[in-house]
Amino acid sequence: MMITDRKLILVTRPTRLQELIQRYGTKGQAEFYLKHLGESFDYYQEEHRLFMQAYDSVVEKLKGTGRLQVLDRRFLPTYQFSDDDIVVVLGQDGLVANTLKYLSGQPVIAINPMPTTYDGILLPFKVGDLTGVLKSLLLNRSTIKSIKMAQATTNRGQSLLAVNDLFIGPASHSSARYEIVSGNQRERQSSSGVIISTGLGSTGWFKSILAGAAGIAGVAVSSKLSQGFAWDSDFLYFSVREPFPSKTTGTNLVFGKVDSAHPLTLQSNMADNGVIFSDGIENDRIDFTAGTLVNIGISKSVGQLVV
Structure with a gap:
């Protein structure tokens, strides 16, 4: 007997075994390829078995609670969520982040x-x-944690949300050329890209950037920043990767806070090959080519994670 008439959306992604089978056509071909390279196939099979065991149990519980819709990660950008949907994510941390940015306040229950x-x-x-x-959750007794997101908005009317981080730079291993404006500071730069991190992303890519910079410079990083900042912070941090000093490009504006007093703007100086993407999903991207101006700030959309 169903407990609620609200739709329950279960978001998943293929296991690595399923991805290998998609790539090589059959399980036997995938096993042959890996064993030919000297890698054990057993690990992938065991991982798949454990995930499917969890998946079957979750599906059974959800079917006994309400109307169930299973949604593969690749359909997130186009799926039309209803305001009263309850979203359940079964997978890794990255799948939770990828799901949150396509929602508009629906609660997310994340299952390990x-x-x-x-x-x-x-x-x-x-x-x-x-x-x-x-x-x-149905009795309104759950604790829900708010997650602030970053938003990139271009002068071409395009917009992109980020739960962890935004990347603005070259689509491949080359140099990005652009003009960056932070508050009242302005500089032309050549680098391998700019990363803008949210509070949620501050213990991920942002943390590795700080660690790398500290290791190269041989200095200690602020313990406050190295531990990240709150998921619901009303600010972001930007970091420029590998800025290159030249006669026309500088390296003075390579790290800083983005907030209402210090907005961040970048304008592309690249004929092609410039991109903006979020949370490591390069397929869902905006072109950042010559003439494109992008403004970075905190989004009005807020993720809601049940904790």
């Missing part, structure tokens, strides 16, 4: 299918917790 394998910073629940978490 393999607690012994996944760190699960964004996966607070195990499969066995799901029924109780759903009941608490």
